[in-house]
Amino acid sequence: GQNIDQPTEMTATEGAIVQINCTYQTSGFNGLFWYQQHAGEAPTFLSYNVLDGLEEKGRFSSFLSRSKGYSYLLLKELQMKDSASYLCAVSVSGAGSYQLTFGKGTKLSVIP
Amino acid sequence: EAEVAQSPRYKITEKSQAVAFWCDPISGHATLYWYRQILGQGPELLVQFQDESVVDDSQLPKDRFSAERLKGVDSTLKIQPAELGDSAMYLCASSPHPGTSRYNEQFFGPGTRLTVL
Numbered sequence: 001g002q003n004i005d006q007p008t009e010m011t012a013t014e015g016a017i018v019q020i021n022c023t024y025q026t027s028g029f030n031g032l033f034w035y036q037q038h039a040g041e042a043p044t045f046l047s048y049n050v051l052d053g054l055e056e057k058g059r060f061s062s063f064l065s066r067s068k069g070y071s072y073l074l075l076k077e078l079q080m081k082d083s084a085s086y087l088c089a090v091s092v093s094g095a096g097s098y099q100l101t102f103g104k105g106t107k108l109s110v111i112p
Numbered sequence: 113e114a115e116v117a118q119s120p121r122y123k124i125t126e127k128s129q130a131v132a133f134w135c136d137p138i139s140g141h142a143t144l145y146w147y148r149q150i151l152g153q154g155p156e157l158l159v160q161f162q163d164e165s166v167v168d169d170s171q172l173p174k175d176r177f178s179a180e181r182l183k184g185v186d187s188t189l190k191i192q193p194a195e196l197g198d199s200a201m202y203l204c205a206s207s208p209h210p211g212t213s214r215y216n217e218q219f220f221g222p223g224t225r226l227t228v229l
Contacts, residue, residue, distance in 0.1 A: 004154075030216055042203060042220035043155070087154055091216045097143065097167045098207070098216040102154030 002026045004103035006088050011109045012078055020073045020106045022088035030091040030098060034062050034073045037085045037105065046086075047073065075108075083110045114138045116221035118204050124227045130192035133224045136185070137206030143167075145218060146179055146189050147203040155203055161187065194228045201225050 003025045012018040024032070031050035035043035049055055049064035049071060061074040075082055085105040092099055117136040125131050137144050143162055147155035158177065159169040164184035172179065176195070181187040191198055205218040 033217070035220075040201075040225070042222050044220070045217060048217065089154075093216075097160065097162055098210065099145075099157060099160060099168065100216075100218055102156070104152070104154045107152075 002090060002092065002101040004088055004090060004101060006086075006103040006106045008104065009107045009109070011111060012075075014078055014080060014110055014112050016078050017074065017076050018078060018108065020075075020086050020088075020108070022071045022073075022103060024069050024071070024088070024090050024103075026069075026090050026092055026101070028092040028094050029066065030093040032062075032064055032071050033089040033091060033100065034060075034071075035087040035089060035102075037087055039084070043087055078110050080110050080112070083108060116204055116206055116219055118202075118221035118224055120224055121222060122225045122227075124229065125194050126229050127196055128193040130190065131194055131226065132191075133189045133202050133204075133226075135187045135189070135204030135221060137187075137204070138219055140208070141206035141219070142184075142209040143207045144181055144187050145205045145207075146187070147205065149201040149203055149223075151200070158189070191226075194226075196228050199226055199228045 006022045034046040037043040047062035054063045059076045064071045087105045088103040089100040146158045149155040158172045159179045160167040161181045179189045201223045203223045204221045207218045
């Protein structure tokens with residue numbers, strides 16, 4: 001089975017930097033996704049890592065270490081609209097198909 | 113950009129009643145997923161289709177839930193009878209055919225918020 005851990009809640013100040021960590025144990029690893037989900041809305045894609053290292057996309061960056069089963073999402077220059085849940089999801093492959101297993105999400109509150 | 117469509121957006125029902133949710137994936141996407149998301153939790157996979165075939169329904173409570181994708185395009189998820197514990201967001205997602213670009217990324221619809229009274 002899959003096991004994904006991430007903090008339940010975090011609070012950060014507008015304009016600051018926040019790092020959301022995710023650890024996982026899985027077999028058939030095929031990459032790691034980060035999704036953003038505002039309250040009552042569907043998850044939306046933020047980033048994808050399949051190789052070790054840092055992927056940067058504007059204010060958002062994501063890092064992966066496959067040997068450590070570890071990833072983080074880095075949000076810079078926080079804005080109030082970044083208040084949302086951030087879901088870490090591991091892609092696993094098997095029998096020609098792919099599935100995502102999600103963590104429970106980290107609820108980020110950005111305060112003035 | 114094309115989107116996954118779901119209806120209804122909200123559904124309130126009484127326990128023991130039947131409910132049905134509909135999903136239309138992005139055109140050309142071969143794989144379709146139904147998830148259940150309880151408030152404060154991550155989405156949990158209920159069933160996965162590849163075209164019209166079920167790939168994985170191991171987490172689907174088959175005594176009350178059913179899902180179909182008859183022509184390999186849109187899909188329906190049904191609950192009969194609904195129970196109080198079924199109150200949740202039901203999300204549909206789709207992804208391109210394996211071997212194509214972004215094959216393992218899932219694109220989510222807006223979800224159906226179900227409340228069982």
